[in-house]
Amino acid sequence: MGDAVGRRPAFLLSVVVIAVFGLLSAVANNYGTLLAIRVVVGMGIGGLTIPFDTMAEYLPQTQRGTALLSLSYFWTFGILLVVLSAYVAQQNFRLLLVLCAIPCILSTLVAAWFVPESPRWLLAKGRSAQALDTLRRAAHVNGHPDAVSLFPLGMKLKAEEPEVKSFAVICSPQWGKLFFFLSIVWAGFGLLYYATIMLVTDIFAQDPAERGEADGEGVDIDYEAITMSVVSEFVGLTVVMFTIDRFGRVASQVFTYFSGGICVLLLCLFASADSTSRNLLVVLAFGSRLFMSTGSCVTWTHTAEVLTTEIRTTGHSFVNSMARVTGVISPFIVQGGLPYRTIGVILFIASILTTIASFCLPETRGIALGTAMSQDSTTAKERTGTPNSQEMSQSPATVSDKEVV
Template identity: 25%
Template sequence: MEALLGGGASRRVSIDDALAEHAGELGRWQLRHFVLVSAAWALEALNTMVIIFADREPAMACPAGDGQCGDPCGGGAPAAGWVWTQGTGSSTVAEWGLVCGQRYKVGLVQALFFAGCLIGSGVFGHLSDSFLGRKGALQLACTLNAVFALLTSIAPNYSAYAALRVLTGFSNGSVGFCSFVLANEPIGPSRRGVAGMSAFYFFSGGVVLLAGVAAIFQSSWRLLYVVASLASLVYLVAVLPFVSESPRWYLVRGRADDAIRVLRDIASTNGSRIPDGVTLKFDDDDDDDDKLAGAESSSSASILDVLRSRTTRRRLVLSVLINLLCAVVYYGLSLNVGNLRTNLYVSVAVNALAEMPAFLLTTLFIDRFGRKPLAISTLLLSGVFCTAGSLISAADDATMSVAKMACSVVGIFGMAATYNLLFIYTSELFPTVVRNAALGCTGQATRMGAILAPLVVVLGERVPFAVFGMAGIVSGLLVFYLPETMNKPLYDTMAGLEEGEKTLFK
């Protein structure tokens, strides 16, 4: 028994208490670890958003002169005489003629990619909570990303390309939430919200970086996938070896010696120390030794345990619905920006940069007003402005067009803030033993929303805004039924969460 807890002890504390009282909640160790792990978000951005540039429709020209080549889509297929101004290698659309009657294949690839993400997020969520661990799951996902992206760069035809995008989605869809959990679990409760919101700058930064790379390699879509592959490889070799496994995962797997070792390393790097008499316990542990024998069995909790518990089942259902609706709005508004008749590379970069103020404001207010009020406010803000946008007809009126764009900007501002806040909120709603599995489920819901988003965008000028507005308002109302998690313990076990809920309502 003493070996399980890390030696004979006079005082047993939870990981949250060990961080707050001894190791430090957000010191030099956590900052370094957070930056190294969160850099993986840039990899997810590269592999997700690359489709904007690789599958774009380049400009066409008629060398014979205006009017000499006829309709570019005469007879439903690309007409003879038309050429791609940047060459056939500039995009998949140009290389495989995905225009006219074949244009649907571009949207199909995007849907297939997110379908792969949907499957992968569930699989990697389970692996991350089980024997593989947070770090191991992230390593596997990045390895597969590197391999699949490289293979995509040499895809011989559309069918092979589509299949490889499904496989890339399978691995890439889990990179973000695996890195999010690994980066935030060693951080103390009072600093977790601020730190968590900072992770999403890496995703936006990755999109900006991608736009710059795509602008350089405009003549070859294949080189974009080579760059994505090399980025994952560099991360695997130069970053992940210097990252630690989560002490919380160690604890729930019955490896308390490893957990306390990581915490002592945190304390030492932060200029502090954990007293020799301190060992670790679960949130639901008291001084009853019988509970300590449950360490190994606690590690075997799964998503089924989430569904068996009334408390976590309700939280999971609400989280899934909210994440699905938010994804429809977030990706839908992002795709609308892609339809603007402006420079594609500049537009994508500006769109990503525009999300950063939303992250900043959420970071400033998340530990002041709480997760729940902030999520409700930003969702309703986005929903109201999207609804207003549905009432405006841009037609040929420049003023109305600007007004509609303003509604879109405010809508994506509010949704960007909420979309990323949900990672923190959702991770705090579930205990360590099932946290990644729960995030995997909400991640699957997010992917479903991403699949639906382009289908909403093609419904016309005003209908998409009406759908986005309704989705934002409904999801904001659903948050009312979730509990506040600010400054609450980050529970390790299902029993700890249930006991905490009972204590809260006594």
């Protein structure tokens, strides 16, 4: 939808669906109704790739990687709010759903006021005048003293390719190989990230009967340990923001997914032992979430950069759906009664496959947005993090990409 009707309307529809049906979840009177409502919420979540892609289309080459990664702070902060909301709500799931819906409602209001349309999308639709107006407004918001002189009347912007409206292009010879590996990476991180979150919660949530308290009620959750694991996402994100342009997108994903697999395997092995100290489990949980979340953040950034404008939101939404599918599978692995050792082996194998698929993706560091498929940056030398000697180009939102006629 984002490639067909525009980034802004598609995103607004998504956040409205999430906010409205997220709030309706709290009044569901049976399991079937709750399940149906949450399915609709999940459909709305599919549109969350749109503002990410829109921002990528605005950013200049030199700031794109770190700026896109900075958006992930809000994701991690939202996860922390969920943990705090769960602590407040305790066993009241309706209250938890209401508390989780409040930020969504606020985000909807903010999005309606601030989120602009993508100039690249407008150009792809042949609406050059509107693209210029959008750029002038962006320059004004950013404090430029004279946006009209920056984007004068009569200026002609470089044309974009027509938008692709069909998922069939994903299987085309031009894109098939890229989407094959992207789908594996997204499916892998969907399984690894969500399974790790549930695994950490499961390890630090103990049934009273397991403590020998026959009359105990509910589950004793170690919120301190879980909160520490959430904090790890802030740490990992901060580190990768300073390293992604030095080592590249591919090398960053290879390192984080493989390291995350090692940590989660060790976490499961030590969690299955009777004499393991809590502190060791906290450290391993910290490392597991740090690497898995960091890898997923880089994957989001890499995907927005590697796809061209005419297929960016369609393709990003498609691979995002792969992560949703494996995210649904993850509870059956973690909470399906399997021993921790078995869970650890499964997740480690998934991390290896994700690492290999990441290595097969083209590098996007140091090249213009959406041009990775036509660059020589897919060589083994660049994939291992060797600096790209190609001159950095600017985004279409900068002066150097425009021609005056």
